[in-house]
Amino acid sequence: MEQVVAVEVKPVDKKKVKKLWKIALILGVVTLIEFVMAFTLPRGYLLYAGFIGLTIVKAFYIVSEFMHLKHEAKALIWSIMLPTIFVIWLIVALLAEGGSILNALY
Template sequence: MAHHAPESDYNSDGVVDHGKANVKPILKALAWIVGITAFEFLLAFVMDASTLRNSIFIILTIFKAFFIVAEFMHLRHETKGLIWTILIPMALLIWLLVALISEGSFVGESIFNAYK
């Protein structure tokens, strides 16, 4: 039977023991995601619906996506070239979202004022 891990990585049950060192960054990222989500729920109940609230939700969702991609999809451990290849189009997408939200609110307000 082929072994993919050194003998020292096996515990007494014969199962590979990856150690507790890998758990701490995952729990830290999970705590950030839960905290951001709780803050989003707080904002949903406290703030009235507006472009500002929607923009805050989008920014917080991008932060949550950062934690998910960095830790759970292991992008943080990749080479800098791959990271930049992913981050530059993401930055352009964020810019597009901001432009669409601002233009959409302007068009919506213009139509609302035209039918007053």
Template sequence: MSHNHTTDNETLMYETNQEMLYHGESHGTKEIWKIFGLLTIITIVDIFLYFIMPANMFRNITFIILGIVKSYLIVGYFMHMKHERLNLALSIIVPVLFVVGLIMGLLYEGDFWSSFN
């Protein structure tokens, strides 16, 4: 509790429920279970496709797309980034995309040098 015993609405909201202060409304468990179910379905489809699709580049791209969708759902809903301001979200997403691009470039170049020699 704060040392100043004021009765203004913001202080009362802060002291009783910080989630309500920052987001305006509390996220219900219904939404969490809905996202959990969606993640479960995507994972089951992911496993099913692994066993029925032949090993080729299309299967790899499919797994990458499904992984990106699952990452978006996890970061957006369970880490509450979907409800944050755009600047905060971009300050996290842009460096991650840069690192992923760097890793992809390094893997590509590494394969180039091994096949070049």
């Protein structure tokens, strides 16, 4: 029993598609900047801070626009963003631990 489904196809939202490609371009350009930074700037905490900052910029665009989180209900945004505080705590705690081990061994 073949059932034919009538579907109304809406036209392409050119503005929306253009915005998506623009975000892709931003992500690509930010990656290129990271690349250039890796080979031109001296290695050290300043460079690492730059990398982490640019990574957060990329993460923001992916999560807010590609994953559409920016346009969800406020309660959903907070339920996803707030628990990541635990991640920040773990970073601080374990990096401090690693430093202490290094000091104890060498």
